[in-house]
Amino acid sequence: MTVFLLILHGLMAVALLGALTHQTIALMRRAAVGKSTFLDRYMSVGQPGFTRAVVVLYVLSLALGAIIYPTYRLDVRIPFEEMGLLWAIGMFEIKEHLGGVGLGILPLYAVLWRAENFSTHGRARIVVTSLLAGIVWLDFIVGHVLNNIRGVGT
Amino acid sequence: MIRISPVTFAILYCIAYVAVLAFDAPLFRYYPMESEFSWGAAHDAAKEGPSMAWYGLMASAAVFASIGAAIPVLGKRLLALHTVLWLVPLAATLGCIFLMRNFFI
Numbered sequence: 001m002t003v004f005l006l007i008l009h010g011l012m013a014v015a016l017l018g019a020l021t022h023q024t025i026a027l028m029r030r031a032a033v034g035k036s037t038f039l040d041r042y043m044s045v046g047q048p049g050f051t052r053a054v055v056v057l058y059v060l061s062l063a064l065g066a067i068i069y070p071t072y073r074l075d076v077r078i079p080f081e082e083m084g085l086l087w088a089i090g091m092f093e094i095k096e097h098l099g100g101v102g103l104g105i106l107p108l109y110a111v112l113w114r115a116e117n118f119s120t121h122g123r124a125r126i127v128v129t130s131l132l133a134g135i136v137w138l139d140f141i142v143g144h145v146l147n148n149i150r151g152v153g154t
Numbered sequence: 155m156i157r158i159s160p161v162t163f164a165i166l167y168c169i170a171y172v173a174v175l176a177f178d179a180p181l182f183r184y185y186p187m188e189s190e191f192s193w194g195a196a197h198d199a200a201k202e203g204p205s206m207a208w209y210g211l212m213a214s215a216a217v218f219a220s221i222g223a224a225i226p227v228l229g230k231r232l233l234a235l236h237t238v239l240w241l242v243p244l245a246a247t248l249g250c251i252f253l254m255r256n257f258f259i
Contacts, residue, residue, distance in 0.1 A: 066209065070186035073206055090257020097175060097250040100212045104167030104219065105243045107160030127240035131247060 168246035180210025
């Protein structure tokens with residue numbers, strides 16, 4: 001069951017990564033009108049449409065991570081401690097705390113993507129969206145690397 | 155009817171999260187070996203195995219942020235500070251990483 005939830009957690013994270021990365025890149029570089037290369041089409045996406053998907057995917061992904069977490073604490077972290085892999089424990093601690101902070105950032109992110117704030121809060125929107133994307137990327141990579149060292153369910 | 159400002163909630167949550175992390179002040183702890191919760195920040199000696207503070211840290215931060223976000227004027231005032239608003243989540247992220255430095259030195 002835990003392995004199934006871990007795979008689901010990973011798949012949610014992939015979808016979240018895709019949505020957030022797409023939105024962030026589109027935000028940083030406006031699409032050129034009249035061009036039709038792959039990159040131009042990639043950047044001309046309707047960015048606000050991603051916001052609700054990002055919020056839902058983030059909450060679901062975090063909830064799944066929270067359900068799996070006790071298994072990590074007992075079956076993975078204790079062996080990490082015995083192996084002296086403090087850096088791995090530290091990386092997971094960073095992952096969990098940034099995940100927690102990201103949850104709190106979500107309401108601000110959603111407000112900044114509202115139509116009425118679109119023309120006035122450009123910098124805040126860029127920084128907050130990029131920060132959220134950075135958190136999700138870091139959490140994804142750290143989770144993947146640590147699972148390679150000692151996976152949940154091994 | 156109490157209305158909670160999402161902007162104020164997010165800003166106060168970020169500040170509160172770093173504070174409760176720094177002072178190790180979760181609202182409760184979870185003991186995975188016994189599948190039980192224990193109120194308060196202190197480790198419950200009667201419980202077996204390691205304790206987990208993460209859920210309690212998020213709950214502590216959410217409680218502080220909810221109380222502050224119920225103050226109506228704060229939301230509009232904070233949103234008006236849009237030129238520096240982004241600094242708080244960024245600082246909270248860096249603060250969390252800084253607090254974990256002991257694992258790497």
